[in-house]
Amino acid sequence: MADEVKGVPELPKPERMKVPRHPMPTQDHHVRISNFDEVATGYDPETALVEAQRCLQCANPPCVKGCPVGIDIPAFIDLLRKGDVAGSLVKLKETNTLPAICGRVCPQEEQCEVVCVLAKRGEPVAIGRMERFVADWEREHGTASTPELAPPTGMCVAVVGSGPAGLACAAELARAGHAVTIFEALHKPGGVLVYGIPQFRLPKEIVTYEIDALTAMGVTLRPDFVIGKTASVHELFWEFGFDAVFLGTGAGLPYFLGIPGENYIGVLSANEFLTRVNLMKAYDFPRHDTPVRPGRRVAVVGSGNVAMDCLRTAKRLGAEEVICIYRRTRNESPARREELEHAEEEAIDFRWLSAPLAVRGNAEGFVTGMQIQRMELGEPDASGRRRPVPVAGSEYEIAVDTVVMAIGQGPNPLATRSTPGLALNRHGNIVADPETLQTSIPGVFAGGDIVTGAATVILAMGAGKQAARGIHAWLGRLKAGEVEKPRLE
Amino acid sequence: MFAIESREEIAPRFHRFVVRAPEIARKHRPGQFVIVMPDELGERIPLTIAHADAAAGTITLVVQEMGKTTMAMGRMNGGDGFVSVVGPLGAPTHIERFGTVVCVGGGAGIAPLLPIAAGMKAAGNTVLSILGGRTHELVILQPEMTAASHEIFLTTDDGSLGRKGLVTHALSDLIAERGKPELVVAIGPAVMMRAVAELTRPLGIKTWASLNSIMVDGTGMCGACRVSVGGQTKFVCVDGPEFDAHEVDFDLLVKRLRMYLPEEQVARERYLEQCRCHEEGGGHHG
Ligand SMILES: Cc1cc2nc3c(=O)[nH]c(=O)nc-3n(C[C@H](O)[C@H](O)[C@H](O)COP(=O)(O)OP(=O)(O)OC[C@H]3O[C@@H](n4cnc5c(N)ncnc54)[C@H](O)[C@@H]3O)c2cc1C
Ligand SMILES: Cc1cc2nc3c(=O)[nH]c(=O)nc-3n(C[C@H](O)[C@H](O)[C@H](O)COP(=O)(O)OP(=O)(O)OC[C@H]3O[C@@H](n4cnc5c(N)ncnc54)[C@H](O)[C@@H]3O)c2cc1C
Ligand code: SF4
Ligand code: FES
Numbered sequence: 001m002a003d004e005v006k007g008v009p010e011l012p013k014p015e016r017m018k019v020p021r022h023p024m025p026t027q028d029h030h031v032r033i034s035n036f037d038e039v040a041t042g043y044d045p046e047t048a049l050v051e052a053q054r055c056l057q058c059a060n061p062p063c064v065k066g067c068p069v070g071i072d073i074p075a076f077i078d079l080l081r082k083g084d085v086a087g088s089l090v091k092l093k094e095t096n097t098l099p100a101i102c103g104r105v106c107p108q109e110e111q112c113e114v115v116c117v118l119a120k121r122g123e124p125v126a127i128g129r130m131e132r133f134v135a136d137w138e139r140e141h142g143t144a145s146t147p148e149l150a151p152p153t154g155m156c157v158a159v160v161g162s163g164p165a166g167l168a169c170a171a172e173l174a175r176a177g178h179a180v181t182i183f184e185a186l187h188k189p190g191g192v193l194v195y196g197i198p199q200f201r202l203p204k205e206i207v208t209y210e211i212d213a214l215t216a217m218g219v220t221l222r223p224d225f226v227i228g229k230t231a232s233v234h235e236l237f238w239e240f241g242f243d244a245v246f247l248g249t250g251a252g253l254p255y256f257l258g259i260p261g262e263n264y265i266g267v268l269s270a271n272e273f274l275t276r277v278n279l280m281k282a283y284d285f286p287r288h289d290t291p292v293r294p295g296r297r298v299a300v301v302g303s304g305n306v307a308m309d310c311l312r313t314a315k316r317l318g319a320e321e322v323i324c325i326y327r328r329t330r331n332e333s334p335a336r337r338e339e340l341e342h343a344e345e346e347a348i349d350f351r352w353l354s355a356p357l358a359v360r361g362n363a364e365g366f367v368t369g370m371q372i373q374r375m376e377l378g379e380p381d382a383s384g385r386r387r388p389v390p391v392a393g394s395e396y397e398i399a400v401d402t403v404v405m406a407i408g409q410g411p412n413p414l415a416t417r418s419t420p421g422l423a424l425n426r427h428g429n430i431v432a433d434p435e436t437l438q439t440s441i442p443g444v445f446a447g448g449d450i451v452t453g454a455a456t457v458i459l460a461m462g463a464g465k466q467a468a469r470g471i472h473a474w475l476g477r478l479k480a481g482e483v484e485k486p487r488l489e
Numbered sequence: 490m491f492a493i494e495s496r497e498e499i500a501p502r503f504h505r506f507v508v509r510a511p512e513i514a515r516k517h518r519p520g521q522f523v524i525v526m527p528d529e530l531g532e533r534i535p536l537t538i539a540h541a542d543a544a545a546g547t548i549t550l551v552v553q554e555m556g557k558t559t560m561a562m563g564r565m566n567g568g569d570g571f572v573s574v575v576g577p578l579g580a581p582t583h584i585e586r587f588g589t590v591v592c593v594g595g596g597a598g599i600a601p602l603l604p605i606a607a608g609m610k611a612a613g614n615t616v617l618s619i620l621g622g623r624t625h626e627l628v629i630l631q632p633e634m635t636a637a638s639h640e641i642f643l644t645t646d647d648g649s650l651g652r653k654g655l656v657t658h659a660l661s662d663l664i665a666e667r668g669k670p671e672l673v674v675a676i677g678p679a680v681m682m683r684a685v686a687e688l689t690r691p692l693g694i695k696t697w698a699s700l701n702s703i704m705v706d707g708t709g710m711c712g713a714c715r716v717s718v719g720g721q722t723k724f725v726c727v728d729g730p731e732f733d734a735h736e737v738d739f740d741l742l743v744k745r746l747r748m749y750l751p752e753e754q755v756a757r758e759r760y761l762e763q764c765r766c767h768e769e770g771g772g773h774h775g
Contacts, residue, residue, distance in 0.1 A: 185708050187526055187533075187573035224491075224575040226708055230512050252710040256722065263717060263741055265748045272711035280532070280705070286759050289532035289558055290705075291752035365744030412709055414727065 005137065007083030008049045013056060021123035022051045029345040033315050036199045036283055039342060048133040052081035054118065055125045062115040063127060069462040071095045073112060073127055080134055088134045097168040098461055100139060100206050103132025105197060106458050107336045139209055146216055150177035155475045158183060158242040160227045160415060163191020164457045165248030165448025167214060168464030174217040176472050181220040183227055188279060191250055195279040198309050228418035233444060234488040243478055243485065244443050244471045247430060248464060251449035252412040256405055257301065261359030266293065266367030270306045270406035277313055295402030297321045299370055301356055302406035308339040310404045311348045322348050323398065327355040327375050327388045353388060357395060359403055369399045409454050420488050429453055436470030437463060441486050445471050490570040494547060500629045502554040504563050511546030513576050519604035520582030520731055523548065524707040526573035527565065532558050535704045537601035538577060551600035551629065557756035578707045579730050584608045588671035591663065592618040592638065593656050593685055595677025599630050601699055602676045607637040615639050619659045625650030657684045669694050675734060679746065683739035690735050698734035700725045700742060717741050
């Protein structure tokens with residue numbers, strides 16, 4: 001790879017539309033199913049620049065409206081085309097704190113790219129791939145500049161949770177000159193980015209790099225610290241001396257189906273399976289001490305991104321057969337298309353219109369199989385999706401030794417339940433003001449999955465940034481004596 | 490890094506650690522535990538806080554060598570540190586004035602029992618403790634438990650200390666002699682807790698057990714620790730570790746504890762092999 005990126009000329013508009021969208025190079029699927037290396041290997045500079053040439057530089061770009069945080073997409077693409085990768089990254093970072101991560105995991109196909117003008121006549125500009133290229137280039141060439149920090153304000157903020165919401169909030173606040181400490185329950189920061197999303201989709205070095213950048217900005221990290229256990233929100237204000245608190249505790253509580261046999265040995269939540277493998281590096285057992293039972297025949301229940309990650313992880317751990325059990329069809333699968341296609345290439349056995357009725361086990365308590373019910377699509381429900389209904393008498397058995405439940409996660413109540421006066425909705429999510437993201441407690445803000453329920457990295461990141469603005473304003477009022485820190489006892 | 494201030498072998502394969510963890514020491518209540526990850530490549534394992542000294546900023550852990558992780562911990566010393574210690578986790582023991590409380594402890598279970606017995610005594614209960622082990626030197630923390638109880642009864646499988654037999658024998662005699670206590674708290678191997686529960690169930694004596702399920706995060710995030718209590722799935726790390734022993738499905742607990750038996754075996758053998766190479770190469774004992 002050359003160490004310099006030379007700009008390419010602007011093409012006349014009709015020419016631009018003739019250039020085909022550049023595919024993402026990937027590791028061959030025969031090879032990749034036996035390693036944990038990244039599947040998509042990224043554009044080289046030539047490809048990235050020619051892809052950048054395709055953008056029409058629309059005057060009223062729909063892609064920007066499609067982006068949950070409103071990245072100035074044509075602007076970053078134009079800077080890239082001119083060969084100004086550093087400038088392009090600055091442009092991206094104006095709105096997106098974590099472009100290397102979002103470039104990899106955002107569902108561009110339903111956000112910016114789906115509305116791209118070119119999508120109407122052919123294939124959209126590969127926005128996400130260029131975003132990733134820009135961030136990777138700058139990271140690999142060490143040219144990314146550390147952002148300028150405002151002079152210290154003397155105010156301190158506690159950020160609870162180090163997922164994308166917490167990281168983005170901390171970065172914004174540090175930039176504004178506030179002293180920030182991130183409290184994280186686990187021993188490693190990053191939230192779902194480290195414990196959930198596998199190495200082969202998001203290399204952990206990238207998350208580490210972003211976190212190192214935060215500490216370089218003066219942000220303090222306190223891993224092994226559970227709010228609600230090690231200290232309460234009240235204590236953060238009155239004993240640790242913080243002036244504001246941000247709660248970005250995510251959606252970490254695993255759901256189970258409640259079907260018979262769910263506690264047999266070999267039934268795991270997606271969180272447990274992925275945490276063992278990603279955070280605890282069980283794929284490298286016994287060098288790392290934490291074990292995981294790969295299983296020879298693995299069933300994963302669910303068909304979202306989390307399920308795709310479990311299926312593909314099981315495959316890489318050496319499972320002979322990996323089966324996806326989902327009660328609707330491929331069309332309703334909430335997973336990103338790219339992940340679904342990659343999973344299909346990796347020879348995952350998809351059983352659409354199949355609902356698990358029970359897990360079977362032997363006398364020693366180990367899983368031996370599942371009872372499955374065939375479904376068909378019935379009348380549309382309130383959301384317009386056709387509801388799956390059981391086909392009478394269609395029950396059948398499959399033999400498996402591992403079952404992973406990837407049917408969703410709810411809010412972890414450790415922090416919320418220990419905070420008196422914090423308003424929650426009926427699902428246990430924190431209620432926050434849509435503008436400032438302040439909660440029912442003045443000085444306590446919240447954002448990300450803990451507010452929205454399980455959503456996306458970009459939305460959590462955006463919420464963290466938005467909350468930082470709310471916090472900044474609140475700190476100003478606190479300094480001016482217009483508001484007081486809350487007492488929660 | 491959480492500094493180990495001292496390690497002391499209080500009985501064969503039982504180690505008492507004093508660890509610097511001021512924030513945890515400050516918040517600890519009896520019944521709570523920490524998750525410890527000894528080193529970067531290590532596993533996260535739950536250990537009860539046997540004692541906390543808020544003023545000194547330390548917590549005390551009593552660790553029994555079981556497999557790779559606890560054996561390796563037994564070779565760590567003052568001056569070393571654990572990469573991760575998080576807590577205090579779990580719900581604290583519900584301590585109030587019940588009347589007479591019998592504390593039954595077996596093996597490493599005596600360590601978690603200690604702060605509970607002390608707490609119950611401080612709350613004005615009459616605390617009678619029954620401690621058991623295979624042989625005399627495995628009945629740990631006798632002085633500490635004596636101080637935390639009004640009376641103490643010892644049992645060993647081989648009769649080398651106290652009465653020969655199981656803790657349940659001592660418990661059933663105690664009930665026969667003194668009448669029914671208001672509460673029994675049992676902590677030890679799952680089979681012991683189940684035997685205690687079976688003994689007290691027909692007598693209608695309220696009984697708590699502290700469950701030692703397999704854990705990963707200890708914060709309700711993974712579900713590895715789930716058990717069945719009264720027919721409902723509970724997470725030991727957040728809903729427990731103590732539960733009504735009469736409602737616990739001990740059979741399931743015992744089975745689930747065997748989940749990683751083959752892997753634990755691999756880890757232990759690999760570890761012992763490494764120690765052996767080390768000793769032969771270095772010519773000293775670890
Ligand atoms: C397996 C998986 C795959 C996914 N794939 C994608 C994808 O491809 N694209 C996409 O856009 N989104 C994806 N998502 C969703 C996305 O990761 C989340 O929406 C996002 O991470 C939410 O960010 P957050 O900061 O709100 O919370 P999280 O990332 O969940 O972080 C919350 C952090 O808070 C910590 N915490 C919780 N309680 C406490 C407490 N009491 N004290 C201290 N710390 C606490 C947690 O340990 C955690 O580290 C995926 C999710 C999963 C699980
Ligand atoms: C709430 C709680 C409090 C505990 N308190 C203490 C204590 O104060 N002192 C003490 O010596 N032990 C305690 N334990 C048990 C201790 O955690 C295990 O002995 C330890 O994890 C064994 O690890 P190992 O690698 O040495 O052994 P392994 O070879 O891994 O296993 C030996 C045995 O320990 C159990 N075990 C393995 N991994 C775990 C894990 N991650 N979590 C829980 N159990 C596991 C297995 O069922 C196995 O039978 C407690 C357990 C729980 C759940
Ligand atoms: S909509 Fe497509 S073509 Fe138009 S500016 Fe955005 S990326 Fe470029
Ligand atoms: S240890 Fe993970 S939920 Fe209890």
